[in-house]
Amino acid sequence: MAAPLSIxxxxxxxxxxxxxxxxxxxxxxAADGTAGFGFTLNLDAGVARDMxxxxxxxxxxxxxxxxxxxxxxxxxxxxxxxELPAIPADWTALRKDVLEGRHELLRIxxxxxxxxxxxxxxxxxxxxxxxxxxxxxxxAHPWEFQYCAALAATLxxxxxxxxxxxxxxxxxxxxxxxxxxxxxxxxxxxxxxxxWQS
Amino acid sequence: MxxxxxxxxxQKTERTVVELKLENGITGLGETWGxxxxxxxxxxxxRELIGKDALDRFSFREIIGKSSYENRFGRNGLATIAGxxxxxxxxxxxxxxxxxxxxxxxxxRESIDVVSTLPAAIFPRxxxxxxxxxxxxxPANTRxxxxxxxxxxxxxxxxxxxxxxxxYSPEWDWKLLNELHEALPATxxxxxxxxxxxxATATELCRRLDPLGLEFFEDPTGELEGIARLKAAVKTPVAxxxxxxxxxxxxxxxxxxxxxxxxxxxxxxxxxxxxRRMARVAHAYGIKPALxxxxxxxxxxxxxxxxxxxxxxxEHPNDSGLHFLAADVLSEPQEVKNGAMRLPTGPGLxxxxxxxxxxxxxxxTTSVRAP
Numbered sequence: 275m276a277a278p279l280s281i282x283x284x285x286x287x288x289x290x291x292x293x294x295x296x297x298x299x300x301x302x303x304a305a306d307g308t309a310g311f312g313f314t315l316n317l318d319a320g321v322a323r324d325m326x327x328x329x330x331x332x333x334x335x336x337x338x339x340x341x342x343x344x345x346x347x348x349x350x351x352x353x354x355x356x357e358l359p360a361i362p363a364d365w366t367a368l369r370k371d372v373l374e375g376r377h378e379l380l381r382i383x384x385x386x387x388x389x390x391x392x393x394x395x396x397x398x399x400x401x402x403x404x405x406x407x408x409x410x411x412x413x414a415h416p417w418e419f420q421y422c423a424a425l426a427a428t429l430x431x432x433x434x435x436x437x438x439x440x441x442x443x444x445x446x447x448x449x450x451x452x453x454x455x456x457x458x459x460x461x462x463x464x465x466x467x468x469x470w471q472s
Numbered sequence: 473m474x475x476x477x478x479x480x481x482x483q484k485t486e487r488t489v490v491e492l493k494l495e496n497g498i499t500g501l502g503e504t505w506g507x508x509x510x511x512x513x514x515x516x517x518x519r520e521l522i523g524k525d526a527l528d529r530f531s532f533r534e535i536i537g538k539s540s541y542e543n544r545f546g547r548n549g550l551a552t553i554a555g556x557x558x559x560x561x562x563x564x565x566x567x568x569x570x571x572x573x574x575x576x577x578x579x580x581r582e583s584i585d586v587v588s589t590l591p592a593a594i595f596p597r598x599x600x601x602x603x604x605x606x607x608x609x610x611p612a613n614t615r616x617x618x619x620x621x622x623x624x625x626x627x628x629x630x631x632x633x634x635x636x637x638x639x640y641s642p643e644w645d646w647k648l649l650n651e652l653h654e655a656l657p658a659t660x661x662x663x664x665x666x667x668x669x670x671x672a673t674a675t676e677l678c679r680r681l682d683p684l685g686l687e688f689f690e691d692p693t694g695e696l697e698g699i700a701r702l703k704a705a706v707k708t709p710v711a712x713x714x715x716x717x718x719x720x721x722x723x724x725x726x727x728x729x730x731x732x733x734x735x736x737x738x739x740x741x742x743x744x745x746x747x748r749r750m751a752r753v754a755h756a757y758g759i760k761p762a763l764x765x766x767x768x769x770x771x772x773x774x775x776x777x778x779x780x781x782x783x784x785x786x787e788h789p790n791d792s793g794l795h796f797l798a799a800d801v802l803s804e805p806q807e808v809k810n811g812a813m814r815l816p817t818g819p820g821l822x823x824x825x826x827x828x829x830x831x832x833x834x835x836x837t838t839s840v841r842a843p
Contacts, residue, residue: 276578278570278574278575278577278578278579335568335569335570337527337568340527340528341527341528341564341568342568342575344529344530344744344745344748345527345528345529345530345531345745346528346530347530369756369757373726373727373757391577394752395752395756398748398749398752398753398756399752399753399756401719401749401753402719402722402723402749402753403723428530430530
């Protein structure tokens, strides 16, 4: 379930964040000219492109991400500090461990698992086994929290949350109702300096 | 057409058709069971939908309760929600200028293979249970079902059949399935006695049928334990539309390794998202999801085509009974050609309601409006 979008053009840039980390930023241009953006700090361009495609589609349709995925289970997502390890991105192992009851909460790094579709599939499995998902913002970057909030809106489970290795000033995030994934790109000044080909 | 199976001999089907109009003027179409209970619930639940956001369909299910414990409406509640949910998905997709398949996830296939039901016996009119069993006492009458199947192949090119068994006689079913296999060696055949055989009889029959290489045995017996034991005793895949029919059934079936195929009915599962989640979970654990259908109008038939197109997890052909109905409610004929149906083009379901056709078959109408 990649975004059902006719993609005219896609491009990935590298940028340096204010904290000195490297991020990849993808832009996807839909056939109607709508641009969508995605990012990752784990240097896997695939997740950035996937996010950008969903952002472009949501922007083009004038709806938040959850409007394309069926709905929103919540208006606000809790943010908690959690130092337990995230589940490695190994689908075979995750399915087996869930079946064997080895998890009480699925700690998932959505940037490691790679796509909205994968997160939705894990969420379906989690829901069937009465498990909730904790979405990890692996670098505690504000963009990561914003993306996790957009995903968390669509996940069932009373214990759905965003988790971070570090304390984060906000204790919760509102689920957006504006079009797209609603990442605040202005939080990194280097973003505005990126030169996108037309 | 007269449908004779293990559960009923019927000549008609009653459905609830839903038209859901958004504030932007766009109307979505839905459909569900036409029983008096479901029709009454549809009116009641529709009132609770007034003012809700059609983009936020996850919230619809809360009308019947957050958990299965809270759902005091049982399967009727789920079926009612499914009908309203389908109309909201259609309306949302039309509003977004996307096909329903795209909104579900993708539009991967334009043509979907469909299955033709084969009645347990062929009659020109509805008959009593006694007349049915008298007919089934004459082995030569199996030929009528084989001829009926051949006629479906000639008319519409069907490559897949579902034999509805009356579960009256294992010998009748064994003879008929062998004759069907011989007459149509290249077709897929699923066998469905609706769990009306006891576990021992069903297992013995299914073992004898194994060499035919049928597509699957659908609910050869019940309940989950019975079907799980049968599955362990046969080589042919085993499917269910009776014992794994809603969220809380799925994990026990996975743990018990009870079935190979969940033949999920959109209305039993409670709507598009519930069906999509079931497909993902089933597939994750090696169970194939497939689309069940009874005698539905074009609305639900087309909804099932969109689900099959959108979800790569669906590999088996869709059940369909639309081609047997004397009338439909859509303007566009939904035809079976070469054993398949085309996915309509255009936003949403891609179909339009034909008011005149609907009026001809309408028994009752209710409108629920915003105050």
